[in-house]
Amino acid sequence: MSDTRRRVKVYTLNEDRQWDDRGTGHVSSTYVDRLKGMSLLVRAESDGSVLLESKISPNTAYQKQQDTLIVWSEAVNYDLALSFQEKAGCDEIWEKICQIQGKDPTVEVTQDLESEEERFEEMPETSHLVDLPPCELNKLEEIADLVTSVLSSPIRREKLALALMHEGYIKKLLQLFKVCEDLENTEGLHHLYEIIRGILFLNKAALFEVMFSDDCIMDVVGCLEYDPSLVQPKKHREFLTKTAKFKEVIPITDSELRQKIHQTYRVQYIQDIILPTPSVFEENFLSTLTSFIFFNKVEIVSMLQEDEKFLAEVFAQLTDEATDDEKRRELVNFFKEFCAFSQTLQPQNRDAFFKTLANLGILPALEIVMGMDDLQVRAAATDIFSYLVEFSPSMVREFVMQEAQQGDYDILLINVVIEQMICDTDPELGGAVQLMGLLRTLIDPENMLAPTNKTEKTEFLSFFYKYCMHVLTAPLLANTTDEKPGKEAVVGTNKISPVCPDNFQTAQLLALILELLTFCVEHHTYHIKNYIMNRDLLRRVLVLMNSKHTFLALCALRFMRRIVGLKDEFYNRYIIKGNLFEPVINALLDNGTRYNLLNSAVIELFEFIRVEDIKSLTAHIVDNFSEVLESIEYVQTFKGLKSKYEQEKDRQSQRLSSLKSNRKKYRRDARTLEDDEELWFNEDDDDEGEAVVPPIEKSKPEDDFSDNYGKFIEAKKAKESEDKENLPKRASGGAFKFTFAHSTVATNGANSTNSKTTAASPASPNSSSSKTINSAAIVTKVRIFSILCLNLNALSLYIKGGM
Numbered sequence: 001m002s003d004t005r006r007r008v009k010v011y012t013l014n015e016d017r018q019w020d021d022r023g024t025g026h027v028s029s030t031y032v033d034r035l036k037g038m039s040l041l042v043r044a045e046s047d048g049s050v051l052l053e054s055k056i057s058p059n060t061a062y063q064k065q066q067d068t069l070i071v072w073s074e075a076v077n078y079d080l081a082l083s084f085q086e087k088a089g090c091d092e093i094w095e096k097i098c099q100i101q102g103k104d105p106t107v108e109v110t111q112d113l114e115s116e117e118e119r120f121e122e123m124p125e126t127s128h129l130v131d132l133p134p135c136e137l138n139k140l141e142e143i144a145d146l147v148t149s150v151l152s153s154p155i156r157r158e159k160l161a162l163a164l165m166h167e168g169y170i171k172k173l174l175q176l177f178k179v180c181e182d183l184e185n186t187e188g189l190h191h192l193y194e195i196i197r198g199i200l201f202l203n204k205a206a207l208f209e210v211m212f213s214d215d216c217i218m219d220v221v222g223c224l225e226y227d228p229s230l231v232q233p234k235k236h237r238e239f240l241t242k243t244a245k246f247k248e249v250i251p252i253t254d255s256e257l258r259q260k261i262h263q264t265y266r267v268q269y270i271q272d273i274i275l276p277t278p279s280v281f282e283e284n285f286l287s288t289l290t291s292f293i294f295f296n297k298v299e300i301v302s303m304l305q306e307d308e309k310f311l312a313e314v315f316a317q318l319t320d321e322a323t324d325d326e327k328r329r330e331l332v333n334f335f336k337e338f339c340a341f342s343q344t345l346q347p348q349n350r351d352a353f354f355k356t357l358a359n360l361g362i363l364p365a366l367e368i369v370m371g372m373d374d375l376q377v378r379a380a381a382t383d384i385f386s387y388l389v390e391f392s393p394s395m396v397r398e399f400v401m402q403e404a405q406q407g408d409y410d411i412l413l414i415n416v417v418i419e420q421m422i423c424d425t426d427p428e429l430g431g432a433v434q435l436m437g438l439l440r441t442l443i444d445p446e447n448m449l450a451p452t453n454k455t456e457k458t459e460f461l462s463f464f465y466k467y468c469m470h471v472l473t474a475p476l477l478a479n480t481t482d483e484k485p486g487k488e489a490v491v492g493t494n495k496i497s498p499v500c501p502d503n504f505q506t507a508q509l510l511a512l513i514l515e516l517l518t519f520c521v522e523h524h525t526y527h528i529k530n531y532i533m534n535r536d537l538l539r540r541v542l543v544l545m546n547s548k549h550t551f552l553a554l555c556a557l558r559f560m561r562r563i564v565g566l567k568d569e570f571y572n573r574y575i576i577k578g579n580l581f582e583p584v585i586n587a588l589l590d591n592g593t594r595y596n597l598l599n600s601a602v603i604e605l606f607e608f609i610r611v612e613d614i615k616s617l618t619a620h621i622v623d624n625f626s627e628v629l630e631s632i633e634y635v636q637t638f639k640g641l642k643s644k645y646e647q648e649k650d651r652q653s654q655r656l657s658s659l660k661s662n663r664k665k666y667r668r669d670a671r672t673l674e675d676d677e678e679l680w681f682n683e684d685d686d687d688e689g690e691a692v693v694p695p696i697e698k699s700k701p702e703d704d705f706s707d708n709y710g711k712f713i714e715a716k717k718a719k720e721s722e723d724k725e726n727l728p729k730r731a732s733g734g735a736f737k738f739t740f741a742h743s744t745v746a747t748n749g750a751n752s753t754n755s756k757t758t759a760a761s762p763a764s765p766n767s768s769s770s771k772t773i774n775s776a777a778i779v780t781k782v783r784i785f786s787i788l789c790l791n792l793n794a795l796s797l798y799i800k801g802g803m
Contacts, residue, residue: 006089010042010051013079013152023051027082027089029096038100040082040093054080056100061154064094064108073152130159135172137179140191147198161204170199170210174219181222189226189233196223200275203288212267212292214259221266224274236274240266249327249334250313257303264296297344304338305353315360318369325374332369332380335362339387354391362388363399367413370420378420382431385417389438393447397460404463414442414464418471422509429508436512439472445523465527473537476513479506480543507549514541514555521562533574538563542583550598553587557598560584561605567614576620585625588632607637610644618645 010022025044032039035055042052054074062072068084070093084090091105098105130146133139150156164170173195180188199207211220218237225233244265252258271289304310317323318331342353362384369381389396400414417435424432441447443464448457517537520528532538544556560580563571575581588602609617621629622645629638 006092007045007085008042008089009083011081011083013081019081025051027052027084027093029056029093038096040097042082052080052082056097058101060101061109062094062097062101064090067091070094070097079152130156130163132163132167132169135169135176137176137185137188140176140188140195143173144191144194144198147195151198151201157202161202161207164199164202165206165210170207171216174216174223177219177223186226189223190228192223193226193228196220197275200286200289203286205288205292208267208289208292212263214263217263217266221270221274224270234274236269240269247330249330250310250317252310254303254307257300260296260300260303264293264300267293267296294344297341298349301338301341301345301353302349305356311356311360315362315365318365319361325372325377328369328372329374329377329380332377332384336380336383339384342387350391354388354395357388358395363396363413367411367416370413370416371411375425379431382420382434386434386438389441393441393444394456397442397448397456401460401463404467412467414439414468415471418468421512422475424509427505429505429512432509432512436516440516440519443520443524461524461527465524465531469531472513472516473535475506476510476517477540479510480540504549507547507552510544511552511555514544514552514559517541518555518559518562521559521566525566525568529568529570532563533570536578538575538580539578542580545583545587550596553598554601557584557587557601557605561601561608564605564609564614564617567612569616572614572616576616579624581617581621581625585628589628603635603637606641607635610637610640613644615648619648 006026006028007024008027009024011019012022014020023044023046025042027040027042029038030041031037032041032053032055035053037055037057039053039055041050043049044051060072060074062070064070067087068090069081070084070090071079071081073079082090082093084093095105097103098107130150133142133146135143147160150160173192176188177192179185180192196211199211210216218240221236221240225236227234246262246265252261267289271286271293275286314331314334318328318335323331339357342350345353366381366385366388369377370385372378396413400412403412417439421432421435421439424430424435426432443461445457445461448460517528521532538560541556541559545553547553547556564575584602584605587598591599591602606621609621618641622642626638626642632638
């Protein structure tokens with residue numbers, strides 16, 4: 001495969017100053033014997049032929065533009081350019097050029113203008129200026145050729161600019177324009193178009209000051225009407241003088257400010273409308289013109305901002321109920337332009353500008369105008385609001401929370417914004433999309449982390465979910481059913497009846513709302529979780545899986561995917577309890593064998609559950625939907641889910657059987673226990689001083705000793721804390737807890753002994769005393785037995801350790 005980094009297009013500049021495409025190939029920097037030096041070599045990618053062989057001269061000025069362009073001149077009228085497919089390739093060749101010329105690769109021009117200007121200043125005085133032909137009608141063609149020929153050389157452009165300034169040449173040319181127009185000299189007018197356009201491309205602010213002055217600018221516009229490529233000249237002057245009207249919403253008394261506004265509008269018109277869009281190779285030719293407009297706008301904003309009476313009057317009329325709709329529309333449009341101009345300010349000046357607007361009451365004014373019926377006013381107000389949100393979301397949040405604290409629940413600015421988004425009449429919902437983006441910015445926790453106000457996030461989100469979320473979700477709830485599927489619901493049938501309309505605009509609106517709610521799921525874990533569960537919101541969203549608009553069904557599925565992606569057991573239990581996978585599986589089955597985005601998105605959801613091994617959801621899916629999903633065999637996702645489920649089920653069964661076997665191992669047969677007791681109780685009381693040890697079953701494995709040791713340690717602790725007269729009990733967990741409690745044993749023993757003694761000698765006078773003796777003996781025997789068992793277990797552990 002070819003190296004795309006070095007893939008380039010080769011361009012050459014023709015006589016008409018247009019760039020011609022010479023072909024596409026791959027460039028390299030290599031030594032060429034014929035040129036006797038390192039050269040740029042481009043071979044065509046089609047047949048390998050040479051498209052370009054250019055020696056890298058140490059004195060040639062190479063220019064890097066837009067990260068993927070290298071432009072240079074090899075002769076007076078022969079300019080070349082390489083347009084790279086990738087930035088990396090451009091950087092690589094640029095480093096080679098800079099290395100050969102001994103330049104820093106970070107520069108954009110290898111022979112910068114400063115060095116050329118220094119050489120220019122070192123020239124003799126007589127060679128500073130270009131000899132301009134006389135400003136006469138019969139010399140216009142010669143003048144046009146001169147102006148267009150110097151554009152490729154920075155030094156010659158400087159010389160020509162100086163000549164034009166020193167001789168007042170521009171005003172003479174504009175006088176010739178009037179003569180040519182009076183004489184209807186079309187050829188002369190075409191030459192003047194080339195001359196004025198070329199002078200603009202000289203890119204000199206000093207020339208712009210002359211050309212854009214009040215007494216010259218309309219003649220400059222006139223010259224630019226006669227483009228030789230047009231059949232009929234344009235009527236730009238007619239538009240600027242008759243069609244375009246300057247409206248003063250509040251009278252501007254400063255004449256300098258008025259003149260600056262007029263000049264800026266006309267120059268902007270020249271740049272945007274009259275001049276053709278510059279190619280990527282000519283973009284720097286008009287950089288000074290762009291700067292000229294920029295600084296004009298800065299000056300206008302500064303002058304208006306300093307006039308406190310003017311702004312105060314504008315706000316007063318904007319919020320005055322007596323102001324008519326037409327006047328209010330003009331005021332809002334003025335503020336829109338004003339805010340647009342403010343983007344040209346430096347950051348600190350822009351901050352001061354918006355703070356001034358906030359202090360004057362821009363937000364309450366917007367709240368009024370955004371609720372108006374006039375579409376133009378609402379659109380302009382939305383643009384102003386976007387400037388404010390972009391500048392300071394915190395300022396807007398603080399304002400809406402203060403509104404709520406004052407009890408203005410009915411008309412909150414943020415609710416007005418939501419309502420405007422919902423009620424957008426544009427078929428493409430352009431305004432709704434813009435407002436949704438602004439809402440996302442306002443509720444984004446990432447810009448609520450200002451150290452000066454750490455409580456902003458909690459306070460604003462609590463406010464938003466209390467006062468605003470119901471407004472946002474109202475269209476969603478209104479267009480979905482609240483009917484829950486019954487227990488008899490059959491998977492694969494549409495038991496959830498959709499109410500969502502087929503209206504495309506409504507579907508788009510619901511998609512925007514779902515996009516915002518999905519954002520909330522990702523960033524508002526606590527608040528949105530409570531909202532979803534309290535209002536059963538996910539069930540309502542999944543109704544949209546039945547929409548005929550696939551993009552809306554995908555939005556609903558994306559909402560659920562974000563919830564499942566959190567792997568939160570609260571959400572998982574909510575989904576399981578509501579059987580909320582059913583509409584998703586129904587959508588998958590209804591989609592049939594079509595391999596589309598919906599199919600892939602649903603399978604990805606289940607694949608995520610399988611890969612992340614979310615056990616509760618896996619069990620729920622397999623238990624309830626395994627039969628209908630068995631038919632899907634083109635992916636292994638559902639078989640994998642079933643396999644995971646069965647493995648987990650086997651582990652649980654093994655764990656349960658192991659627990660039961662451990663119980664049986666340590667459970668003593670009831671009859672064996674009674675026989676042992678009979679043996680102890682029939683022993684002669686005279687043998688109290690001897691240790692009586694029951695015979696140990698040799699067949700019992702030694703592992704039982706280690707288990708019994710732990711059991712007896714537990715028994716010993718329980719013995720110290722409980723009553724000493726309780727029988728062994730089964731613990732609540734199912735395992736035996738051994739406690740040596742003697743009262744029950746003594747009682748049983750006494751009963752057993754008494755029954756036998758009475759049968760032998762029913763009238764024995766010493767029966768009561770014998771009962772006491774027998775009880776004491778039994779206690780002694782049990783204690784001795786416990787000690788011996790502990791010793792035996794310890795001995796067993798010692799033997800096993802030695803082995």
